[in-house]
Structures are given as structure tokens and as C-alpha cells.
Amino acid sequence: xxxxxxxxxxxxxxxxxxxxxxxxxxxxxxxxxxxxxxxxxxxxxxxxxxxxxxxxxxxxxxxxxxxxxxxxxxxxxxxxxxxxxxxxxxxxxxxxxxxxxxxxxxxxxxxxxxxxxxxxxxxxxxxxxxxxxxxxxxxxxxxxxxxxxxxxxxxxxxxxxxxxxxxxxxxxxxxxxxxxxxxxxxxxxxxxxxxxxxxxxxxxxxxxxxxxxxxxxxxxxxxxxxxxxxxxxxxxxxxxxxxxxxxxxxxx
Amino acid sequence: xxxxxxxxxxxxxxxxxxxxxxxxxxxxxxxxxxxxxxxxxxxxxxxxxxxxxxxxxxxxxxxxxxxxxxxxxxxxxxxxxxxxxxxxxxxxxxxxxxxxxxxxxxxxxxxxxxxxxxxxxxxxxxxxxxxxxxxxxxxxxxxxxxxxxxxxxxxxxxxxxxxxxxxxxxxxxxxxxxxxxxxxxxxxxxxxxxxxxxxxxxxxxxxxxxxxxxxxxxxxxxxxxxxxxxxxxxxxxxxxxxxxxxxxxxxxxxxxxxxxxxxxxxxxxxxxxxxxxxxxxxxxxxxxxxxxxxxxxxxxxxxxxxxxxxxxxxxxx
Amino acid sequence: xxxxxxxxxxxxxxxxxxxxxxxxxxxxxxxxxxxxxxxxxxxxxxxxxxxxxxxxxxxxxxxxxxxxxxxxxxxxxxxxxxxxxxxxxxxxxxxxxxxxxxxxxxxxxxxxxxxxxxxxxxxxxxxxxxxxxxxxxxxxxxxxxxxxxxxxxxxxxxxxxxxxxxxxxxxxxxxxxxxxxxxxxxxxxxxxxxxxxxxxxxxxxxxxxxxxxxxxxxxxxxxxxxxxxxxxxxxxxxxxxxxxxxxxxxxxxxxxxxxxxxxxxxxxxxxxxxxxxxxxxxx
Numbered sequence: 001x002x003x004x005x006x007x008x009x010x011x012x013x014x015x016x017x018x019x020x021x022x023x024x025x026x027x028x029x030x031x032x033x034x035x036x037x038x039x040x041x042x043x044x045x046x047x048x049x050x051x052x053x054x055x056x057x058x059x060x061x062x063x064x065x066x067x068x069x070x071x072x073x074x075x076x077x078x079x080x081x082x083x084x085x086x087x088x089x090x091x092x093x094x095x096x097x098x099x100x101x102x103x104x105x106x107x108x109x110x111x112x113x114x115x116x117x118x119x120x121x122x123x124x125x126x127x128x129x130x131x132x133x134x135x136x137x138x139x140x141x142x143x144x145x146x147x148x149x150x151x152x153x154x155x156x157x158x159x160x161x162x163x164x165x166x167x168x169x170x171x172x173x174x175x176x177x178x179x180x181x182x183x184x185x186x187x188x189x190x191x192x193x194x195x196x197x198x199x200x201x202x203x204x205x206x207x208x209x210x211x212x213x214x215x216x217x218x219x220x221x222x223x224x225x226x227x228x229x230x231x232x233x234x235x236x237x238x239x240x241x242x243x244x245x246x247x248x249x250x251x252x
Numbered sequence: 253x254x255x256x257x258x259x260x261x262x263x264x265x266x267x268x269x270x271x272x273x274x275x276x277x278x279x280x281x282x283x284x285x286x287x288x289x290x291x292x293x294x295x296x297x298x299x300x301x302x303x304x305x306x307x308x309x310x311x312x313x314x315x316x317x318x319x320x321x322x323x324x325x326x327x328x329x330x331x332x333x334x335x336x337x338x339x340x341x342x343x344x345x346x347x348x349x350x351x352x353x354x355x356x357x358x359x360x361x362x363x364x365x366x367x368x369x370x371x372x373x374x375x376x377x378x379x380x381x382x383x384x385x386x387x388x389x390x391x392x393x394x395x396x397x398x399x400x401x402x403x404x405x406x407x408x409x410x411x412x413x414x415x416x417x418x419x420x421x422x423x424x425x426x427x428x429x430x431x432x433x434x435x436x437x438x439x440x441x442x443x444x445x446x447x448x449x450x451x452x453x454x455x456x457x458x459x460x461x462x463x464x465x466x467x468x469x470x471x472x473x474x475x476x477x478x479x480x481x482x483x484x485x486x487x488x489x490x491x492x493x494x495x496x497x498x499x500x501x502x503x504x505x506x507x508x509x510x511x512x513x514x515x516x517x518x519x520x521x522x523x524x525x526x527x528x529x530x531x532x533x534x535x536x537x538x539x540x541x542x543x544x545x546x547x548x549x550x551x552x553x554x555x556x557x558x559x560x561x562x563x564x565x566x567x568x569x
Numbered sequence: 570x571x572x573x574x575x576x577x578x579x580x581x582x583x584x585x586x587x588x589x590x591x592x593x594x595x596x597x598x599x600x601x602x603x604x605x606x607x608x609x610x611x612x613x614x615x616x617x618x619x620x621x622x623x624x625x626x627x628x629x630x631x632x633x634x635x636x637x638x639x640x641x642x643x644x645x646x647x648x649x650x651x652x653x654x655x656x657x658x659x660x661x662x663x664x665x666x667x668x669x670x671x672x673x674x675x676x677x678x679x680x681x682x683x684x685x686x687x688x689x690x691x692x693x694x695x696x697x698x699x700x701x702x703x704x705x706x707x708x709x710x711x712x713x714x715x716x717x718x719x720x721x722x723x724x725x726x727x728x729x730x731x732x733x734x735x736x737x738x739x740x741x742x743x744x745x746x747x748x749x750x751x752x753x754x755x756x757x758x759x760x761x762x763x764x765x766x767x768x769x770x771x772x773x774x775x776x777x778x779x780x781x782x783x784x785x786x787x788x789x790x791x792x793x794x795x796x797x798x799x800x801x802x803x804x805x806x807x808x809x810x811x812x813x814x815x816x817x818x819x820x821x822x823x824x825x826x827x828x829x830x831x832x833x834x835x836x837x838x839x840x841x842x843x844x845x846x847x848x849x850x851x852x
Contacts, residue, residue: 064425071514074529078514114431116513118802126407244525244535248339248516292667296675299660303678306718310693311685317693361598368594371587377828380843384823387773387850389602391723392780392819395794396812399801400605403612403809410608442605445598450850474587503686506782510798520688527692527787543689550684 006030010170012179014186019206023230024163033163033202034185035194038154038224039077039084042137044128045149051129053155054088054102062129063110067117068103069132073243080160081131082243083231088158093235096242104250114251123148134222138198157226163202188212195221315547317540330541340522344545346433347502347518354437355497358444362497363456363490366449370456383453386446393443394506401439401511405430431512439507444497451496455489488560495557499550519546606813613810625806635811638796641709645792646778648713650771653724656717658767661725662759665732666741679725682718687783690715698788709790719784720777724770727849731766732759734844765829766845772826773849776819 011029024033041051048065051057057066070078086092086099106112117127122140125148130137137152144150166185172178184190191201195217207213231239321327334340369382389397404411407424415421429435459482467477505520516522519542526539616622629635664671682690694715701711740762741754749757760767782794793815801808827843 064428068514071516071525073516073525110425113428114512114514115428116802120801120803120805121407124408124805245337245339248522249342251515252342252517293671295663296660296668296671299656299675300678302656303681303718306697306714307678307681307685307690310690310697313693313696314689361601364594365598368591368598371591375843380824380827383843383847383850384820384827385602387823387846388776388816388819391773391850392776393816394780394782395798396780396816397605399797399809399812400609400816402805404605404608408612408805410611411604442602446602450847453847454851474584499683503683503688505686505688506780506794509782509786510801520686523688523692524787540692543692546689547685550686554680554684 008170010168010172010175012168012182014183016186016203016206020186020202024202031165031167032182032186034166035191035199035201036161036163036230037133037135037199038222038228039080039158039160040132040134040137040152040154040222042122042130042132042140042150042152044122044125045151047125047128050151050153051155052153054085054158057111057129058102058106058109060109064113065128066106066111067113067115067121067127067130069117069130069136071247073240073247076162077132077136079239079243080133080162082247083229083239084131084155084158084160087160087229088155093229093231094238096239097246100243100246100250107251112251119143122150133199134224135198138220138222152222154222154224156224159224159226159228161200161228161230163230192217198222311547314540314543317537318544320537322537330537331544333538334541334545340519340542343516343519343522343542344549347520348549350433350436350440350518351498351501354440354444354501355494357437357441359448359490359494359497361441362445362448363452363493365445366452366456369449370453370459374457382449386449390443390447390450390500395510397439397443397507398510401430401435401442401507405435405438431514433517435511436508436518439511440501440504443504443507444501447497447500448493451493452489455486455493459485488563492557492560495553495560499553499557502546502550502553606816609809609813609816613806613813615806625804625810628804628807629811629814632800632807634791634796635793635800635807638791638793641791642779642793644710645713645716646775648710649716649720649778650774652713652717653720653770653774654767657721657724657728657770658760659755661728661732662737662755665737676725676729679721682721687719687781688787690718691784691787694784694788709785709792712785712788712790712792715784716774716778716781719781720770720774723773723777723849726851727770727773727845728763728766730845730848731763731769734766735762737762768826768829769845769849772822773846776822779815779819 006026009030011026013029014032017025017029017032020032025031041054041057043050049061051062056062068078068081069075072078072082082096082099082103083093084099085102086096089098089102091098103112107114113127115121115127117130117132119140121127122130123144130140134152134154137150141150141152166182168175168178168182186203188203188207191203191207192212192214194201195204195214198217198221200221201207204213204218208218318330319326319328321329365382369379372378393400403409405423406412407428412423415423423429430438463481463485464477467481472480503520505524508518508521509524512521516525523539523542523546526536526542613625614621614623616624661675664675697715698711701714705711737759740758744754744758745751779793781792782798785792786795786798797808797811797815800811823846827846
């Protein structure tokens, strides 16, 4: 989304800008990644057995239980859920076909629920399994403590990350405040707030190294084995095209 | 024109003007022809100007946009994407099928209900209740109908729970039928029936009781009456009603949008993807091509309807 | 040989089989329509175990976004009715009296919103709304401009039914001949004669605006239906309760208006509201 609208942004480089990796920012400062999560499988431990990988979800024990957070042609979480399925099926991020086929199979065996999971559906037990960013699923664990035993797992070697970006609007009514906010977001305090929400701030490695990281929040993050896969712009566009042409009929 | 004295013409109902109440075109008279044609037409300008801004301008944007690419150049690419993409063709087919099936189901049941209501007192409480309830359900339901449907057949719905408790059957065991084509068909029929009631009532009202009596006196029974008298008279209105029901279902968005949050089995939901997606960008004009397709389908059906109306007019009182 | 048929007199005595069929249809289809409404009532009053509770209904007040959305929708309804009346009534009367040739065009135009459904319209509305927000600021009330267009089919048919039922031509000729001005004719002759139809048109417009979702949601304005959907994602019982309340509100509105006309019809020689109401609803 950022790349489509760069004409509306004002370039800005915060104090920590240099510490962010080159692929996670625009060279002139028009946009900067600020946080990400990893795609995860959240599940209701009272209702279903705990899955460890995506392929587990094809088993009959999960009939009528799996919900993807959002339609992949509309929402980023849904889109990246398909990416996770692609990687889990042995494919690469260049071609989404294995991922879409996975969900088509999931739908065929009756395990896929064509429902947007919401706090209401999770609490009521209507969506016992939710594929979503780990920070969203972890938030549900906290919210439902005592009512529902909601657990989160990031499948090993099927780790997908996608950064959300921070931009400043060229026509911002309060330009100085906007830039101050940008500074705050990338400062250790701001980045630790993302961590408190179970998201992974972009400066996580830098802050772990120099000790400014909030260690308790860091320890509370779900364990993720394997190198995270982050899509390039080209892969994203190819994926969008493929999904637009094929998703709807795959899960009919 | 003189500014005359206050003549106290407030409640016309108090005057017995002796005019018959049948609809008639205004007779051209002296006072009415006092202005030249151009000045007369000015009176209609505000209305048509308003329509031009708020109805015609957006429509033109859609129609023209369907033939433009992102930089504004004319192209057929959007149209070929829609016509060549199986997802879109499937969506159109699904929309047409859904509209046709629910129009038929709703039309038949609604016509029956209209007949049953018309047999009663034309001014009675019951009829007014039916008209009011039908009006709300048919025209203004939208999102609320989706909730009604979920409250009945959803995960914790009344019928679902009853089936689980009484018959031990869980209709939602493998995914949700309510989010599939079948679910859409059921909820659409729910508003098609009252819509048909509203459309068909005047036609049934128009059946004179004398026709029934004449048919009975000539020796025909119920079957003969319906087959030779009422049926042919009602047929244009019935088919016209089916066409309107088709258009209503084809154009409907709110109920489907509230019910189906994932997947876009029908065209209006496909258009939603183009308007709302945070993932698919720079392809908005394909959405306009889809919208144009919808307009084409609806225009064809409405033309059919208009033709039918003219033919059926001779039977209406 | 023709058999002796049963005599029916004036339709008040019908063969018993027809009455039976009539009742079967009424009960059957009536059940189909009433069951979801009753389900909504049940769903929104479920308590722990199998008890009944009004928790969900009472909780409506604790959703400030819901209350403000109801206010916004009511304001939009009023604005739409005013806009519709100001736009349609003078024009329709003018066309009825002075421009009968334009009548067919006007009828066609008023049916266009059915051929150009809201979902299609909203695709092209962005530039229009860019201008509207430029002039009026970022308020959801600018939706009223588009809602007036959406209610046109219903309002036009309703007012048309009213105009046809009373011989406006003769009445206005008489008034003009007696010295009334055009505005006098409009406000003192026509409007009182078609009060029932105007009321029907107003009520149909209110019901449509309260139920409108397509344009409001795709242009990101928080009207009642949009917020209702959002609340439904968090709390199903509350949203079902509000839906039921809104449906009942619409029903009461339409029912009361249809009754108002009927009683007056017996007292004076004005037409009823039921006929224009039915005319307006028939698409």
C-alpha cells in the first residue's frame, strides 16, 4: 500500500534511521518499516488438539475449525496466511499456487471455515483455530484468560513476516507533531511499546544488542524457529495477481 | 398574474368540486398556457440538474472508467480481464443463478401469499400489517436480515441449536452452509417473498369478483377459473414481478456483505474487493468493468420488464 | 352438461376449500417470515443456562458509537426527506401541470436508481464526494445528497399515485383563475391534497435511509447499519437486539402511516395513505 501512494508522502529520517536495514526502508525516507509479526496458528486448547505445522490442519480432527483472518485478496493477514501455506507445502514465495491449493484442499475436506474470526467468534468457540499474526493471537490469549485456553504456535520453518510501514502525510495538518511522532515510534520507548503488544519492532536486533530492549516482553513472544521469509515487492504483486484470479473459486 | 386576496383555500376536502376522481391529464387551459415553452422547461432544470450531478456523473465515471487503464488511456484490457477471467465469469454466473432461483422461489410463494392477503379486507388491519412488514423486510432489511438469518441458522442460532438438541444433527459440522451459495439463496428468498407480495398485490386486487362469478355460472370450477380467466390475466404481472425480483437480488449487496466476509462468490462482493482491499492495488478499473457488467445485465432485464408492462396494461383497471 | 355451480354473492361467501387453502398459505408463508424475527428475539434474550435476560438490550446504551450512529442515521433521514420533498414535489407538480411531455422522461429517470444499483453507483462516487467534503467538511451528513437519489423510485411512485388520485389540473386552474399565485397553488391546493402520498414518501425514505448500508460502508461513514455490523463482530447479542428494534421501528412507522390515511379517508375526501404506500413499495 505504501508503494502505491508515495506521491502523498513527505520524506523523513528519524534519529535511528541508519540502524534500519536497507530493504526495510525507502532510501529517501518516504516510508520506513516499523513492526511486524510472524504468521501463527492460534488454537482453542479446550476444543482441539494442538497443531504444530500447517499440514496438521488437514487432519480430520480439525473438521469445521480453521478460520483465516481475512480474505487474502483483501487483507494482509489473509494474504500472508496463504504465503505460510505455500512455504509449508514446500513451495517458494515466487508462486502462490501451492498455498492456494492447500486452502482448496482444506476447504474440500471440510476443515476451512469461510468466516472472519473476531473476538466474539473466538470466545464463543465458533472459530477454534485462527491463522493470523502472532500479536493478534497472543492478544486473544490475554483477553480470554480464564475463559478459553487460547494458545499460539508459530510453525517451525514456516515463519512469515511482513512489515507494516510508518509514513508522514505530505499534507499533514500538524507537520511538526507528525515528525515528532515518527521519532517516538522509532525510539527505544516507542519500539518497546510494539513489543508489549507482542509485535516485533523493526529495531529488535539492534536493541537486543545494546540492551535497550524490554526483556520480559521479549521473552513473552512465541518461539519461532527458522529464518523469517519476507516477500519482495515483485513477489507481492505476483501473488496478488494469482490470488485475484484463483482464490475465489478455490474456496468455493 | 395578480396577487389575489387570501381565499382561504386550505382544506380542499371541504369543497365538493364535483370533479370525478379518475386520473386524467391536465387539460390545457388559458392560465396554463401563459408562458412560452422555454420558460416552462426551466421548472424542470433543478431536478434534472441534481440528477445529472448525483446520478449521471458517477455512472459516467463508472462506464468510462471501465474502458480506461490507470493512466487514463482508453483500453479494452479491463473488459477482457473480466470476460476472460474464470473467477469473474463464475461470479456473474453465480449472481445470475442466485437471482433467478430466488426470484422463482420467492415469486411463487410471494404470489400465493399475495393472493391470500388480497382475499381479505382491502382496508383491514391484517392487510396493512402485511404490507408494512413486507415493506420493511423487502426493501429496507439489508444488514439486519443477515443478523436475523444468523440468529436463526448460525452457529448459536435457534434452529441450529434445536436440531442439535432434538435431532442430534449438527448442520454446521463441516464448515458453514450458511456462508455458501445455499445460505445466500435461503436469506435472499427471505426478502424475495415479501417483495413479490408488494409487487403482485395490485394485480390480484384487480381480479374482479364478477369474473369469478361468471366463470362459476358458466360451469367452470376453480381449475377452469385459474386456467382460463385469472391465470392469463395475472401472467404478465407475475412474470413482471419475477423480473423485478431478479433485478432486486442481482443488485443486492448489504445482506451478502454482512453475511459473507471471505470469498466473493457473487459480483457485488467482487466489486467490494476492489474497493476495500489493502492487498490488491492499482486495479480499480477492473472493478468498474464489473460494475458495467452489472448495469448491462440489469438494463436488459429492465427493458424486458418495461415491454411486459406495456403489454399487461390492458388488463389493469 | 353444465353442472350447477355454487352461487357466490359479492365475494363475502366463499367455498370452504378456498378458505382452507388461504389459511394454509397464510400460516405457512407467515411462519417462514416470522420465524427469523422470533429467533432474533430469542437470541437477544438468552441468559446463562436457559434463562431469559434483557442484558443485551440494556447493553445497547453502553456502546457510544452505536448511539451516535443512530443519531447520525436519524439526522440523515430527516435531511433526505427534506431534500426529497423540496426536489420532487415542485418538479412533479410542475411536470404534471405544465410539462406532460417530460413525464415519461421523469418516470424513467426516477427508475434509474434501480438499474444503477447502489453498489455500482458507489464505484463512481469518489470524485463527487471529494467535492462534497471540500464544501461541507468531513461529516457523514453529506450522504444525504446521494440518499435523495436512492429514495427517488419509491418517493416518485408514491407521490405519483397521490397526484393521479386527485384532479390537480382542474383544481389549480380554478385557483389560478381565482387569483392565486403558483406558490399558493403548490402550498394551498396541491400539498394538502396529497398529504397522504407525501407522508408515505417520507416514511419510505426514512426506512430506506435507516437501512442503507452499501454506500455508507464503502465510503467509510459510520451510519447505523455500518456500526451495527461492526458491533456484531464483537457482540452478537447486542447487534441482533438493535437489528430487531430497527426492523420493528420500520414496521411501526409504515403501519401507523398506512392507518393514518385510512381513517381520514372516511372523514374527508382525501385519498388514503395505503395506496401511495403500496405504490411506493412496489419498486
